[in-house]
Amino acid sequence: MTIQMSSQERESDEYDAELSVNLTGFGRFNIKVLILCGLIYMNTGFSISSVGLVMPSAACDFNLTTVDKGRISAVPMLGMFFGGYLWGCFADLRGRKKGLSVALFSHFLFEIISSVVPNYWGYLCLKFLSGFSISGQGVILFSYLGEFQPTKMREKILCWLEMAWSLGLIALPLTGWAIIPLNISFVSDNFFFQSWNLFVAICSLPSLFIGLWLCSFPETPKYLMQAGEDAKWAQVLERMYKENTGKSYAEYLEKVSKSGVDSLNERLLNAKSLAVKTEKLSKTNESMVISRIYKQSIALFKPPYLARTSIVCTTMFCLGSSYYALMLWFPELFKRFGDFEVKYPGESTSVCRISKYSTETNETVAIVNECPTHIQTEVYIHTLILGAACVPLSLILPLFINKLGYKFYLIVSSFIASAVTVGLFFAVSSTQNLILSCIFEAFSSVGMSIVLCMAVDLYPTHLRAMATALCGAFGRVGALIGNSLFGYLIDNYCITLILIIAAQLLACSVLGIFIPLEKKNKNVDTSTEKISTP
Numbered sequence: 001m002t003i004q005m006s007s008q009e010r011e012s013d014e015y016d017a018e019l020s021v022n023l024t025g026f027g028r029f030n031i032k033v034l035i036l037c038g039l040i041y042m043n044t045g046f047s048i049s050s051v052g053l054v055m056p057s058a059a060c061d062f063n064l065t066t067v068d069k070g071r072i073s074a075v076p077m078l079g080m081f082f083g084g085y086l087w088g089c090f091a092d093l094r095g096r097k098k099g100l101s102v103a104l105f106s107h108f109l110f111e112i113i114s115s116v117v118p119n120y121w122g123y124l125c126l127k128f129l130s131g132f133s134i135s136g137q138g139v140i141l142f143s144y145l146g147e148f149q150p151t152k153m154r155e156k157i158l159c160w161l162e163m164a165w166s167l168g169l170i171a172l173p174l175t176g177w178a179i180i181p182l183n184i185s186f187v188s189d190n191f192f193f194q195s196w197n198l199f200v201a202i203c204s205l206p207s208l209f210i211g212l213w214l215c216s217f218p219e220t221p222k223y224l225m226q227a228g229e230d231a232k233w234a235q236v237l238e239r240m241y242k243e244n245t246g247k248s249y250a251e252y253l254e255k256v257s258k259s260g261v262d263s264l265n266e267r268l269l270n271a272k273s274l275a276v277k278t279e280k281l282s283k284t285n286e287s288m289v290i291s292r293i294y295k296q297s298i299a300l301f302k303p304p305y306l307a308r309t310s311i312v313c314t315t316m317f318c319l320g321s322s323y324y325a326l327m328l329w330f331p332e333l334f335k336r337f338g339d340f341e342v343k344y345p346g347e348s349t350s351v352c353r354i355s356k357y358s359t360e361t362n363e364t365v366a367i368v369n370e371c372p373t374h375i376q377t378e379v380y381i382h383t384l385i386l387g388a389a390c391v392p393l394s395l396i397l398p399l400f401i402n403k404l405g406y407k408f409y410l411i412v413s414s415f416i417a418s419a420v421t422v423g424l425f426f427a428v429s430s431t432q433n434l435i436l437s438c439i440f441e442a443f444s445s446v447g448m449s450i451v452l453c454m455a456v457d458l459y460p461t462h463l464r465a466m467a468t469a470l471c472g473a474f475g476r477v478g479a480l481i482g483n484s485l486f487g488y489l490i491d492n493y494c495i496t497l498i499l500i501i502a503a504q505l506l507a508c509s510v511l512g513i514f515i516p517l518e519k520k521n522k523n524v525d526t527s528t529e530k531i532s533t534p
Contacts, residue, residue: 014460016264017222020237022150023255027244030149034157036210036217037145038164040100043206044138045168046175047107047130049327050203051076053176053383056335057196062120067488074483075124077324079131080138081476087136088469089293095227096144096465097219103136104211111204115197118190131476137207139452139472143465146456147220148240155406158453159398162446166394169387169441175202177380222461234271296466300459308458308516309467313474315410315511316451318504320475322417323444325482325501330386330437337430338376348428352494382434389438393446406457410450410512413443418505424498447508448475454517478504 055069062068091099107130114126142158149157176199184195221240224233238249245251257265300309336354341347397409420440427433452468459467482501489497 013226016261016267017225017461018151019259019261019264020225020233020256020268021148021221021240022152023252023259024150024237024240025244026150026153029240029243030153030157032243033145033148033217034160036213037141038161038167039206039210039213040104040137040141041161042164042168042171043210044134044141045165046172046206047111047134047203048076048324049169049172050176050200051127052327052330053172053180053379054196054200056379057180057194057199061118061192061194061196062123064120068120071124072127073324073486074480075127076131076134077476077479077483079128079133080135081473081480083132083135084139084473084476085466085469088139088466088472089297090136091140091143091465091469092296092462093293095219095223096140096147097214097217099136099140099465100144101211101214103133103140104207104214107133107137108204108207108211111207112201115201115204116191116193118192135472135476139469140465142452142456142468144220146453147222147461147464154456155401155453156398158456159401159449161453162397162449163391163394165445165449166387166390169390170384172387173380173383175199176383177377226461230267230271234268237268296463299463300467300470305459305463305467307514309470311511311515312451312454312458312471315508315515316448316471316475317478318508318511319414319444319447319451320478321482321485322421322478322501322504322508323448323482324479325486325497326421326437326440327444330383330441333433333437334379334382334430335376337433338378341430342376351424351427351433351498378430382430382437385434386438386441390442390445393442397446397449406450406454406517407512407515410447410454410515411509413447413450414505414508414512417444417447418502418509421498421502421505425495444505451475454515458515458517 051073055064055072058064058072059069064072087099087103090102110126110130110133114123114130117123117126142161145161146154146158179199179202180195182195182198184193184198186193218236218239219229219232221233221236224230224236237252241247241249241252253265253268256268259265299305333351333354337349340349340354393413401409417440420436420443423436424433427436451471455468455471456464485497485500
């Protein structure tokens with residue numbers, strides 16, 4: 001509904017919405033939503049990271065230089081930048097579920113088409129659209145998952161998404177290892193289809209299947225309440241309560257009446273009659289949509305949200321620039337180490353030295369017109385280890401988040417990732433590089449997830465998806481710049497590149513101290529009105 005509400009009315013609605021969810025308890029329904037959102041986040045990490053495995057394999061077919069490879073990894077980030085905030089606006093105005101559905105199905109469509117496009121620039125355009133679509137998954141799912149969870153469980157449940165991201169990073173090299181080395185080749189004058197094309201096509205399928213499963217889930221109760229769709233809101237609460245407790249809706253209403261919150265009790269009892277009125281109003285106020293987007297966007301940059309918006313967006317920019325700059329290029333770095341060690345067995349080297357060696361080798365290859373057609377097995381193994389290294393921290397994060405808090409994890413993880421980046425200067429073998437890469441991947445990915453989890457707690461329902469999307473958009477800008485810098489600097493300005501990444505991560509650690517995140521009471525009594533609100 002697009003009716004304007006006062007800040008006091010919004011606070012009252014926010015309180016009632018929080019209480020209504022808490023009273024449904026925690027059980028089977030919440031776990032199902034967690035699994036769904038975990039699969040979406042796993043698909044996000046899988047799809048974004050798949051670019052790193054495609055680059056070495058597609059280099060021959062597209063005749064790619066290092067700068068060309070940089071474009072392939074950067075263009076999806078450009079699409080994610082343009083898409084992120086628009087998806088957030090869409091989710092706040094039309095619903096979290098609808099936003100996720102459109103994002104999943106459109107991502108499948110663009111990826112499946114990109115798998116058969118034989119032209120480099122056509123492939124780039126589709127990767128831009130794919131990035132645009134996948135950004136919707138990343139920024140909306142945190143709001144979708146968080147708005148179904150009771151207060152005392154929200155932080156822990158949101159943090160479990162980090163495990164899903166880690167599983168996506170593990171599934172990626174296993175899938176690539178099974179498909180890319182296959183002897184599949186169909187080549188004509190205007191078309192080719194290699195094993196890496198099949199890999200891209202298979203990577204698109206999870207979006208389709210997850211999108212179909214999402215159709216069986218409801219919109220979040222908090223969004224429906226804010227939108228004035230009271231009948232649907234009551235139906236979702238009924239479904240949640242029945243699946244979580246096995247009890248009837250009448251018992252839920254009795255529980256609400258005992259809470260002592262008359263406004264919530266009255267609204268639930270009159271849900272059907274109120275819904276008819278508000279649905280008619282929403283249809284006659286479409287002209288107010290643009291005005292609402294503008295006002296909600298401006299609200300993010302006004303007190304009391306200005307300071308937190310500035311800090312979390314800057315933090316996300318630095319994390320995105322550092323994380324994606326290295327993560328998408330790790331397979332390429334592993335390949336370069338492998339090429340060097342095959343030619344010079346037993347000789348020590350470093351990241352910067354293999355980059356110079358790669359430049360010289362590329363020039364020689366261009367002269368003799370040869371092109372390697374296979375990725376060394378070690379590249380898949382190293383990428384698999386990289387994903388597996390994230391699992392321990394992904395388990396620790398939700399287990400101790402209530403005791404240590406978001407800020408602790410953000411500050412510590414960013415500092416360690418910065419120190420490890422500096423450590424790349426001192427790595428003299430592929431094994432040492434792998435160890436440092438694993439530590440970097442584990443701690444920097446935690447930092448990215450923590451910032452998005454924070455956004456759910458830092459903003460109220462009517463601003464939450466938009467704020468998360470804005471935060472994600474700044475992360476994509478950072479990713480775009482980081483990828484471009486890596487492509488242009490790694491061969492000739494390696495030392496400068498590593499110092500930039502380390503400095504950005506250190507800045508994230510410092511900024512984490514100033515994020516205005518209040519510690520909330522997690523011991524919520526869901527049988528009374530004494531309940532904390534976000």
